[in-house]
Structure formats: structure tokens, C-alpha cells
Amino acid sequence: MLAAIVFYVFSAILVASAAMVIVARNPVHSVLFLILCFFNAAGLFVLMGAEFLAMILVVVYVGAVAVLFLFVVMMLDVDFVKLREGFARYLPVGAAVGLVLAAELVFVLAPWAFSASVPEAISMPIPDPGEIHNTKALGLVLYTDYAYLFQAAGLVLLVAMVGAIVLTLRDREGVKRQSIARQVARTRGEGVETVSVKSREGVDV
Amino acid sequence: MTDLYFSAALPELLLAFSGLALLMLGVFMGPSSTRLVSWLAVAVLLAASVLALTPEASRTTAFSGLFVADPFASFAKVLAFLATAATILMGLEFNRREGFDRFEYPVLMIFAALGMSMMVSANDLMSLYMGLELQSLSLYVLAAFRRDSVKATEAGLKYFVLGALSSGLYLYGASLIYGFSGTTNFETLAASMIDQAGAVPLGAMFGIVFVSAALAFKISAAPFHMWTPDVYEGAPTPVTAFFAAAPKVAAIALFARVLVEPFGPLAKDWQQIIVFIAIASMLIGAFAAIAQTNIKRLMAYSSIGHIGYALVGLSAGDETGVRGVLVYMAIYLAMNLTAFAAILCMKREGKMVETISDLAGLARTQPLVAAALAIAMFSMAGIPPLAGFFGKLYVFLAAVSAGLYPLAVIGVLASVVSAYYYLRIVKIMYFDAPVGAGFDRGLDAGPAAVLGVGAAFTLLFFAWPAPLVGAASVAAAALFGG
Numbered sequence: 001m002l003a004a005i006v007f008y009v010f011s012a013i014l015v016a017s018a019a020m021v022i023v024a025r026n027p028v029h030s031v032l033f034l035i036l037c038f039f040n041a042a043g044l045f046v047l048m049g050a051e052f053l054a055m056i057l058v059v060v061y062v063g064a065v066a067v068l069f070l071f072v073v074m075m076l077d078v079d080f081v082k083l084r085e086g087f088a089r090y091l092p093v094g095a096a097v098g099l100v101l102a103a104e105l106v107f108v109l110a111p112w113a114f115s116a117s118v119p120e121a122i123s124m125p126i127p128d129p130g131e132i133h134n135t136k137a138l139g140l141v142l143y144t145d146y147a148y149l150f151q152a153a154g155l156v157l158l159v160a161m162v163g164a165i166v167l168t169l170r171d172r173e174g175v176k177r178q179s180i181a182r183q184v185a186r187t188r189g190e191g192v193e194t195v196s197v198k199s200r201e202g203v204d205v
Numbered sequence: 206m207t208d209l210y211f212s213a214a215l216p217e218l219l220l221a222f223s224g225l226a227l228l229m230l231g232v233f234m235g236p237s238s239t240r241l242v243s244w245l246a247v248a249v250l251l252a253a254s255v256l257a258l259t260p261e262a263s264r265t266t267a268f269s270g271l272f273v274a275d276p277f278a279s280f281a282k283v284l285a286f287l288a289t290a291a292t293i294l295m296g297l298e299f300n301r302r303e304g305f306d307r308f309e310y311p312v313l314m315i316f317a318a319l320g321m322s323m324m325v326s327a328n329d330l331m332s333l334y335m336g337l338e339l340q341s342l343s344l345y346v347l348a349a350f351r352r353d354s355v356k357a358t359e360a361g362l363k364y365f366v367l368g369a370l371s372s373g374l375y376l377y378g379a380s381l382i383y384g385f386s387g388t389t390n391f392e393t394l395a396a397s398m399i400d401q402a403g404a405v406p407l408g409a410m411f412g413i414v415f416v417s418a419a420l421a422f423k424i425s426a427a428p429f430h431m432w433t434p435d436v437y438e439g440a441p442t443p444v445t446a447f448f449a450a451a452p453k454v455a456a457i458a459l460f461a462r463v464l465v466e467p468f469g470p471l472a473k474d475w476q477q478i479i480v481f482i483a484i485a486s487m488l489i490g491a492f493a494a495i496a497q498t499n500i501k502r503l504m505a506y507s508s509i510g511h512i513g514y515a516l517v518g519l520s521a522g523d524e525t526g527v528r529g530v531l532v533y534m535a536i537y538l539a540m541n542l543t544a545f546a547a548i549l550c551m552k553r554e555g556k557m558v559e560t561i562s563d564l565a566g567l568a569r570t571q572p573l574v575a576a577a578l579a580i581a582m583f584s585m586a587g588i589p590p591l592a593g594f595f596g597k598l599y600v601f602l603a604a605v606s607a608g609l610y611p612l613a614v615i616g617v618l619a620s621v622v623s624a625y626y627y628l629r630i631v632k633i634m635y636f637d638a639p640v641g642a643g644f645d646r647g648l649d650a651g652p653a654a655v656l657g658v659g660a661a662f663t664l665l666f667f668a669w670p671a672p673l674v675g676a677a678s679v680a681a682a683a684l685f686g687g
Contacts, residue, residue, distance in 0.1 A: 109408070115385055115387065117386070118386065121396065122387035123386050151337055155221060156318065156342060162316075166313075167350075168352075169363075
């Protein structure tokens with residue numbers, strides 16, 4: 001009973017804030033609603049007993065992705081009113097496409113059948129939560145059975161990083177950079193000049 | 206946990222480690238290291254193809270069944286590595302002249318080649334996706350590599366957005382298949398599909414359709430080809446040559462593996478999809494190319510058409526068909542690299558030109574380049590005794606022996622139409638008056654070498670086809686025997 005109430009509260013807020021993400025006028029509000037959305041989805045995961053996914057959702061999506069969005073929205077001078085132009089005009093077409101897709105989904109999922117061989121074929125059966133908590137269960141296979149995928153994901157991220165640097169890093173002229181070697185090699189003679197000042201004349205700096 | 210069998214993945218390990226090492230080398234040596242890194246990258250790719258050539262005698266799975274090494278994968282890997290090495294060579298001078306010779310270029314090429322090799326060796330829907338993403342991500346960056354050019358940036362962005370969409374389609378399809386069968390492993394999937402032969406549940410079928418659509422996007426088959434002309438035109442020419450060569454071979458080999466291994470029992474169901482895609486690609490490639498004035502756009506449509514012909518072999522769905530696909534792709538590589546090497550020679554007063562009319566009178570100003578390009582064009586049009594004719598012969602034979610007569614007839618008709626624009630290029634080179642003094646003299650070494658080797662292969666393939674066809678037969682047999 002209590003679980004049902006919590007479920008409906010989380011889902012209702014989730015759906016409502018998801019809608020607000022796309023209709024809010026102010027992009028900063030959109031991102032804040034997105035964060036609310038992630039928190040409620042994390043709550044739903046906890047209800048299903050997937051606490052690891054819930055924490056990952058909060059750490060990765062709220063902590064990194066949403067904050068990055070917020071930075072982009074606030075730092076870049078994007079004219080969101082202009083981007084939204086024609087929103088009302090394209091709405092009917094977009095809504096129609098969405099409806100067709102939703103209908104097709106129902107059409108596929110309603111008569112859903114599992115293959116007869118699922119019990120033998122299933123690659124990683126979900127372990128009994130009473131025996132092993134799911135963070136540990138994931139850890140047991142992630143670095144052993146799926147080490148290949150783990151390493152491949154690392155390479156994909158490396159390529160993404162190389163790509164971002166290649167496409168954006170520029171050597172600019174006239175940028176002051178710190179050179180520790182030069183700082184350390186500095187002598188007193190370079191930095192200090194002794195001037196004897198005559199009374200009432202001052203110095204030219 | 207089962208044995209990892211690192212030895213099955215030697216080419217991949219070599220590529221991954223040398224990619225990292227070359228990246229470090231480039232970072233520490235600074236911008237002057239581009240030449241060195243490029244040559245080392247070529248050496249690494251050649252070494253990797255030698256490693257791929259000596260696979261385990263039979264099919265070996267590694268990394269808990271995520272990875273498979275077999276003669277089929279080796280064949281595709283050797284082709285992809287050689288094509289990557291050739292395109293690095295072709296780009297050396299071009300990139301320097303155009304001012305974007307950065308050491309990341311060969312490094313990204315190596316990672317793209319690694320992605321391709323992981324794709325063709327995938328034995329699981331997940332490892333397939335990781336390979337696909339590694340390759341695609343490198344390609345997106347390469348497309349936008351000339352970052353000061355608006356066209357290149359647009360090409361990179363367009364490719365990225367549409368590529369991300371197709372990855373989404375793939376993941377959706379893969380999750381439907383997983384939801385149906387409870388596994389992502391190709392062997393177990395095939396077993397669970399056999400149980401269903403006869404009445405395929407809607408969910409699994411939708412999954413296959415989504416996966417096929419995503420892979421069709423990656424090989425730029427119609428009707429998922431819209432990005433190809435823009436990306437090919439916008440990207441720097443050596444990158445375009447790369448796009449049209451190595452990733453195509455890897456993606457089509459992957460497509461063949463996915464259709465034959467896990468979904469083999471459903472051949473009757475996917476065959477109609479492939480037949481449709483093949484016909485659409487051949488027709489689009491034949492008709493849309495006629496009106497092009499830019500040679501890179503023309504090559505884009507031509508590559509769409511060639512993918513259509515290769516898919517004719519795949520739609521036969523048997524061993525002869527897959528052998529035809531492999532032979533076709535090997536020959537396609539040679540013709541295509543030759544054509545792009547010739548395009549890289551299209552330089553007038555230090556500036557690259559790209560329109561077809563610029564080729565006018567090439568036969569008088571640079572007879573050797575004209576001859577090589579003419580060989581590539583005749584071969585692409587499928588005129589005997591050049592290699593392209595045999596490529597088409599093998600796929601059409603497979604289609605006919607599988608009883609797909611209408612498909613073969615449409616294919617032959619489409620290749621007649623496409624002969625028009627291939628021959629038009631030959632006509633412009635040999636019979637039109639040259640504009641001005643023609644192209645600059647002095648070919649760069651890279652394109653010249655590729656031009657010579659490619660043209661010689663295309664011209665002389667008929668004399669000694671046995672090694673290539675034999676290797677393709679072994680590879681195709683491995684796919685069906687496993």
C-alpha cells in the first residue's frame with residue numbers, strides 16, 4: 001500500500017516535470033526540472049530494488065550531465081526564443097509522429113512473447129537480492145566476464161576526448177601561461193631594482 | 206570466468222596499444238611529429254594485417270564469448286587495415302598543404318581501424334555496439350578535422366547527429382531482441398531463433414528490422430543514404446577516400462555476420478528487407494549520380510550504388526552470396542582508392558578543384574593519371590576484363606543461383622545506367638579540350654603509389670583471381686560452417 005503510494009507520487013512528479021522540461025519558457029528552469037526528473041526516476045529505481053542504478057543516475061546524470069547543461073545554458077549566448085520559433089507550427093506534425101510511434105509500440109509490446117529458450121539462454125540471471133546486493137553482483141561480472149566491453153568503453157571515451165581537443169583547442173597568441181621552470185629560475189637581479197631617490201625629485205617608473 | 210584467449214585478439218591488442226603509444230608520442234613530440242606518427246601508423250596497420258592473416262585454424266571465441274576470430278573476420282580485417290594504411294599515405298601531403306597535418310589524424314585512423322576490427326569480430330550484440338561506436342566516433346571527428354572549413358564542420362555535425370540517431374535505432378532493436386530471447390550472444394541467439402522458425406514473434410522481428418536499418422545507415426544504403434553526399438563533399442578528400450573504403454568493408458562484413466549468424470534461421474524474413482535495400486541503393490546510385498557536377502558527390506552516389514550491388518550477394522543469403530560480397534568489396538576497395546588517389550591529384554595552381562569539368566583534357570596534360578582514372582571508371586562500370594566486372598559477376602551469379610532473377614535483372618539494368626556517368630568522366634578526360642594548363646605537375650608520392658597499385662590490381666585481376674577468390678571462399682565457408 002505504502003509502496004504503491006510512493007510509486008504514484010514519484011511517477012506523477014516524474015511525468016509532470018518531464019513535461020515542464022520541454023514547455024518551460026526559461027531554459028534554466030528546464031534544466032532544473034530535468035534534475036527533478038532524474039531524482040524521481042532514481043526514486044523509482046530504489047523502489048524496484050535497483051539501488052546501484054539509482055545512485056548512478058543521481059551521480060552521473062544530476063551530478064555531471066545536468067550541471068553541464070546548466071553551464072552551457074548559462075554561459076553560451078543562445079537565443080532560446082529564436083530556437084523555439086515554429087514550435088507551435090511543428091507541434092501537430094510532431095504530435096502525429098509521436099502518436100503513431102506510441103501506437104506502434106503498443107502494437108509490438110502488447111502481444112509480447114518470450115522465446116521458449118529464455119531460461120537456458122539468459123546471459124546474466126538476476127541474482128537473489130537476499131544473497132548478494134546488486135552493486136556487488138554488477139562488480140562481479142563487469143571486470144571479469146565483461147572486461148572486454150569495459151576496456152572498449154574506455155577507448156570510446158578516449159576517442160571522444162581526443163576528438164574534443166582536436167576540434168576545439170587552439171594555440172592563441174598573447175596568452176599568459178605559467179612556466180614553473182622560469183619562475184624557479186628567476187633571480188633577485190631580474191625582479192628587484194634598487195634606485196636611489198633624490199629628495200623632492202621622485203622616480204620615473 | 207572462462208579463459209580470455211588474448212591470442213585470438215592479437216591484431217586488436219596491437220592496434221589498441223600502438224594507438225595509445227602513438228598518441229603519447231605525438232603529444233610529447235609536438236606538432237612536428239605528424240610525419241613520424243603517420244608512418245608508424247602505416248607500419249602498425251601493416252603489422253596488424255599480418256597478424257590477422259595468421260588466425261587460429263578454426264573459429265575461436267575469446268573474452269567470455271564476446272569476441273570471435275575466424276577466417277571471415279580475418280578477411281575483412283586485412284581489407285580494412287590495408288585500406289586504412291593506404292588512406293593515411295594518401296593524406297600525408299594533402300593535409301600538410303591544407304594546413305591541418307596534426308598527429309591526431311593517424312591516431313584517430315588507428316582507433317577507427319580498431320573499431321572496425323572489433324565490429325567484424327563481434328560475437329555479441331554488445332561488443333558489436335562498442336566496435337561500431339569506436340569506429341563511428343573516430344569518423345565523426347575525422348569528418349570535421351579541417352575545423353576552419355564551414356563545409357567540413359557541417360559534414361561532421363550532420364554525420365554525428367544522424368549517426369547518433371542510427372546508434373539509437375540499433376540499441377532499440379538490440380534491446381527488443383534481448384527482451385525476446387534473454388541473450389545478446391550470437392550463438393545462443395541463433396539457437397533461440399531456430400525454436401521460433403516458422404512463426405517469428407513480432408517483437409523479435411521488429412528488433413531485426415531496427416538493427417538492419419541502423420546497419421544500413423552505417424553502410425549508407427538507400428533509403429538511409431541521405432547523409433552520404435553531403436558528408437563526402439564536405440569532408441577533406443583523404444577523409445572522404447577513407448569513408449568510402451575501409452568502414453564500408455567492415456560494416457558490410459558485420460552486416461553479413463549479423464544476418465547469417467544470429468538471424469540465420471530467419472533468412473526468409475530478412476531476405477525481403479535486404480532485397481528492397483539492394484534495389485533502392487542500386488537505383489539511387491545509378492540515377493542520382495547523373496546530375497552531379499562535383500566529383501566527390503558523384504563518388505558518394507557511386508558508393509551507394511556499389512553497396513547495393515554488394516547487398517545483392519548478401520540477399521542470396523548463402524555461402525556463394527557471401528563469397529560474392531567479399532570479392533566485390535575487395536575489388537571495390539581497389540577501384541575506389543584508385544579513383545580517390547586521382548581526385549587528390551586535381552590541383553590547379555596550388556588549389557584543389559573538385560568539379561568534374563575540371564578533368565577536361567587530363568589525357569593530354571597528365572596521361573598516366575588519366576589512364577589510371579579511366580581504368581577505375583571502366584572497372585566501376587563493370588566492363589570486362591577489368592576487376593569490377595568480376596565483382597558484379599560473382600554477386601549476380603549468387604543472386605541467380607538463389608532464384609532472385611528480378612533482383613539480378615534490375616542490378617544489370619542499374620549498372621548500365623551508371624555506366625553513363627562513369628564513361629562521361631572518361632569522355633571528358635580524353636575528348637574535351639583542357640582548361641588552361643591543366644593540373645599542377647608533380648604527383649605526391651602517397652597518391653601516386655596508391656594510384657599505381659590500385660590501377661594495376663584492377664587491370665590485372667582477371668589474370669590471377671585465385672588468391673582473392675580462394676580466400677573469400679574460405680572466409681564465407683567459415684561464416685556458414687561455424
